[in-house]
Amino acid sequence: MAFIVLLLISSCLIHNVFTKDKPDCNLERAELERYVENLVETKLGEKAASRDKEMAILKERLQHAERRYQEQRSIIEALSKDKMPPMSPSKRNLFPDAGSPIGFMACVSPPDLVNLGDKHIILFDKVITNTGGAYHGHTGIFIAPTKGLYEFYLTAMSMPGKHQYLSFVKDGTVISYLYPDAYSSSASVETAGNQWVVELDQGSEVWIQTYVAGEIHGNCFTTFSGFLISEME
Known part of the structure; x- marks a missing residue:
């Protein structure tokens, strides 16, 4: 312009x-x-x-x-x-599968769980059996749907040159330990296992966690399972 x-x-x-x-x-x-x-x-x-x-x-x-x-x-x-109602003394209403058979088996599916820190809950992500739906594969925690006597098994493997202390935990309290130790080996793996029989209240939680930093082998060589032996009043 x-x-x-x-x-x-x-x-x-x-x-x-x-x-x-x-x-x-x-x-x-x-x-x-x-x-x-x-x-x-x-x-x-x-x-x-x-x-x-x-x-x-x-x-x-x-x-x-x-x-x-x-x-x-x-x-x-x-x-x-649609939120769940507040917790009440009648916890049984929160567990629709209470009274049915309770049992699960799950394993660690990745090849290895590396760089694990202290008190790291192990996620047994591949759920093989979960009758009653008490084991939660996305958290690695078993929640008792009813008061009773339960039995749990853990088998863990470490690759050559690796090791890992593991803890069996009930409601935040460590019950005992498991130690697959292949740290000093350059050619062989090491497998360790343990078994626990514990009384659980309805809503009690059980899980496996690390005790110190380490590494465990997966590919479903490390497994966690449990079941209800009998209900208790």
């Missing part, structure tokens, strides 16, 4: 220099002013249209975000209504 205005002014000046009679630049100036006014109006109109388009896009995005917010809020409210 500035170039066009300059061109029109220059043409008027050149015309004055090279012509003897005095031309009237007022006409050209008037045309120039009208041209500039039209050009400004056109540019302002284009900017206004572009601004209106951007505002419409922003408004649409805002409406979409509000709809998403309302949808998420509805989902949260629905989930809140």
Whole structure:
């Protein structure tokens, strides 16, 4: 736009220099002013249209975000209504499988569990048997569905040059230990096993955790299992 205005002014000046009679630049100036006014109006109109388009896009995005917010809020409210009731003395109601046979077997499926720290709960992720649903494969914890006498087995393997102290834990208290030790061996693996018979209350939790840092071998050579021997009053 500035170039066009300059061109029109220059043409008027050149015309004055090279012509003897005095031309009237007022006409050209008037045309120039009208041209500039039209050009400004056109540019302002284009900017206004572009601004209106951007505002419409922003408004649409805002409406979409509000709809998403309302949808998420509805989902949260629905989930809140479906929460479990508070714990009560009658815990049996929280375990629908109570009274049915209880038994599980699970193993560590990755090739190795490395860089294990102290008090790291071992996740026996591959669940082979879980009658009664008392073992939770995503946490590695067995939760007793009923009060009773239970029996548990653990077999753990360490690869050559590795070792790992393991603990059998009941409700946060360490009962005893297991130690597959192949630290001093360069060619052979080491396997260790143990068995526990314990009384559990309904809702009691049992799991296997590390005692100190180490490493254990998986590929289902390290297994954890247990079952209910008999219910107790």
